[in-house]
Amino acid sequence: MAAYDAERSDPTPWRRRDTTGCVAASSKLDARRTEIVGDHVCLCCGIGPAAASALQGALEVHLCNEEDASGMGMFLHPDLAVRVCMQCHEHLHAPYGPSVMEEMFSQRPQCPECERPQAIRLVGGMPPGPPPPGTIAAGCDLVDDGSEAPDYRCGNCGHEWALAPAEEGYEPSWPGMLEWVLDSLTGKPLGFLFELGPFDHVDDEQDGEIICAQIQVLDDDVLLLRRSKDVLGHLMLADYSAAGAVLDQWYFDTHFDDCTDGYLFSRDLDLIAEACVAWFRDNWGETRSVDEIGCSCRFPDTLLPTPDPTD
Incomplete structure (x- = not known):
């Protein structure tokens, strides 16, 4: 029971693939001899560090092998490495996993002429x-x-x-989705509601998980992001004040019955957008396309019509 209680209070970190050796080795690299490719985003999928931070992770360093270096058109530097997100890093360490360039190309569109993923x-x-x-x-x-x-x-x-x-809109990729979400939220009024989920979802006609997210504009430039694997309802808020909410910290309580995977208050639009995109990327499924994600927008209603200045 002691071990059980300890695990509940301090869970053991779990990952699908063991990248710990790579991470540990990268911490010992000689900065004068190390060439790290990529700076502010994952080299493979393009997701930035704000999303990784929001998901309690970080961009990681992946040590390259000879196949990686050759695919990138680079000689094998003594310590050639690339910055990648946790999910792409796990893919690179899978048994018979892809090279860095293969992982990158798998997340980009195929050529419309020869249909090759390059x-x-x-x-x-x-x-x-x-x-x-x-x-x-x-x-x-x-x-x-x-x-x-x-x-x-x-x-x-x-x-x-x-x-x-x-x-025709935005590029159907995770970076393209990030641009789409940012544009959709920029300059929106108090009470504005932005929802994301499967574009073909019909209520009561789909079993299993429904990956979705909801972002609402609150008072004082605060945004509320809610993530769920069930359909999210519309909150009937008494007001739009976020007073008392801790910003930039995930809440994982059961305050909202329909919110299965946490909610976040923040004034950082980039953080909200990247956390939203990362939620879909990590749960959408490898066989589903980004352009299967749809959205809906709802502006706040006004109680009375605007007076006609000519009356």
């Missing part, structure tokens, strides 16, 4: 330093025929294509 991202302009593996600086050439500038180039056949023209 999409190299094209970035306009001239970045201040060399772009990371899997990305090419496309320069400042302008497209003057009315078509969209290409977003990707196939590493197999060389075909270039624009994946997300302005009239």
